Amino acid sequence: MDNLDGLKARYLEGILAAADEAALEELRLAALGKKGEISLKMRELGQMSPEERQAAGPALNALKDEIDAALKARKAGLADAALNERLKAEWLDVTLPGRPRRMGTIHPVSQVMEELTAIFADMGFAVAEGPQVESDWYNFDALNIAPEHPARQEHDTFFMHRAPGDNRPPHVLRTHTSPVQVRAMLAQGAPIRVIAPGRVYRMDMDQTHTPMFHQVEGLAIDRDLSMANLKWVLEEFCRAFFEVDQVELRFRASHFPFTEPSAEVDIRCSWEGGQLKIGQGDSWMEILGSGMVHPHVLRSGGIDPDEWQGFAFGMGIDRIAMLKYGIPDLRAFFESDLRWLRNYGFAALDMPGLPGGLSR
Template identity: 85%
Template sequence: MDLSELRGKYIEAVAKAADEAALEEVRLAALGKKGEISALMATLGKMDPEARKAAGAQLNVLKDEIDVALRARKAGLADAALDARLKSEWLDVTLPGRPRRMGSIHPVSQVMDELTAIFADMGFSVAEGPQVESDWYNFDALNIPPEHPARQEHDTFFMHRAKGDNRPPHVLRTHTSPVQIRAMLAQGAPIRVIAPGRVYRMDMDQTHTPMFHQVEGMAIDRDISMANLKWVLEEFCRAFFEVDKVELRFRASHFPFTEPSAEVDIRYSNVGGQLKIGEGDKWMEILGSGMMHPKVLAAGGIDPDKWQGFAFGMGIDRIAMLKYGIPDLRAFFDADLRWLRHYGFSPLDMPDLPGGLSR
């Protein structure tokens, strides 16, 4: 079979195809089911074996050559189309980008990260728990008696119960102390944890909101004392407020879950509206603390005759207001973007230990 004329015809047609549509027409005319080469392949069955073998080899060679030419031309057309598009749709990558407002970190989130970093350096891990708690975890396990005012509806959010539902009541947790009970039951002693999170109480004014944030901590070992508690709180305040010296005052108080108990004040001054921690002649209450009550240890599955520990709790929103000069607690939850842009933090402003911790 002399296929040179057929080869030249289709190779030339492939080369002249101006676009992919024209190239597809050439492919169908040559290699399609009704194409010229396909028709010649159909005649092979009528030939004797020797002629069929020779003609089949020639047709396969021609088919492969045209197929290669078609692929090469298609790639060339695609490259040419891309070049034309790049010339017409150019972009100057040296131009400045469109300005976009950056998000900011809420002061509460920032302070949570800061205190977590500080307490982690002292060996405390973070424990978490549910925000809807049974009254056992929220009250009974913490040695809060049934007649305590905190267990009344004017102070605590109780979950709704349908008529005839006699299950124990559930509440929106009023503190993160239930997390300490759960941590003791899960880990046992010795243990050092902090429990930051949201808590809920029926209160609303310039310095109180129905939902706020709190961090509580505890350390349990065989020889824990109030001296250890004092050191931990002093080192935390020094690192958090970024001052070289702090002075704390422990005042005797009463909390059902600690015995003895103490409220802690910090020395400060306020001159011309500028608040300075660690100096001056004024005192400000910042937290409550004490040695853990034996009944609380027992509720957490820890033998109070072998182990003892301290606990403390403070409002995260309060210390954020104190450190960053925020005057009104309610603004924390107003979702005002102007306020957040003013008091918020850059996502790249990672908390560190600016005050350091002495060893």
């Protein structure tokens, strides 16, 4: 075990002079590898007497640890030097603006849903939801729609398949969100004030109709509600939604199975220069249907029509979106054209508000 100091000095000098990691690895193998000089000396400990082993063992272990530490330190130093050389060759101007990334946009239908929800919430209406596949009873019978009504024919409604021998009325893709009103009445009772936005389905397709579209229906039930309350709610909604100070609505007598009396509602507007202006002009445009809830519908919802009464209304979300934002073709809403969505879409942080607030 002589000359350990000379062995140590030789390897430490070699490690310090190593120019790269390959040279460093050769030194590691020569000293600490399976057949390295220090490893071979460690094996000689077994041939020594206990006294010799007690003196030589600690010295060899100290030498091994020192050489190993020197190897690791030199390797780290070489890595740092290589990194510094790379940083000198490669550079990045962090003051340059970042590469632009295309941002997604909110679909106009989603935006308008949020807008009308905020407006009706300010008037005390909660949001109610229901299934899009409805039973025959909820979609038709509970709403006083007679068996011979055209809406119950295949040319107007999507009927679900029944297994052979199953004579129950088939389920349907809901043709309106009115079934949600019945479900809400059964779940909450009276008084109640809800809106029901969502998808509906009908067999129709042209510039202003699609097989799937969006509706919002409103329902309010209390002891003393009247058409006057309905008129106020609709006027306040139109004023807030179209962001105008004044609106004028015209109620025309109509017929809907689920309301009595029923009325279609027109709004005063003008089309000067091909541009729609709400609240002014000599033209009228139909925007929704409404009326007082039919007693049959109240009974279907578990509410006594001799004690309670209410009003309901419904409008197409897609259509009022077209009117507010100047979108000419309803079919474009559902064509998945990114160019169209980038043009008519909304920023993610463009949250709907209540322009001017609602009057009380």
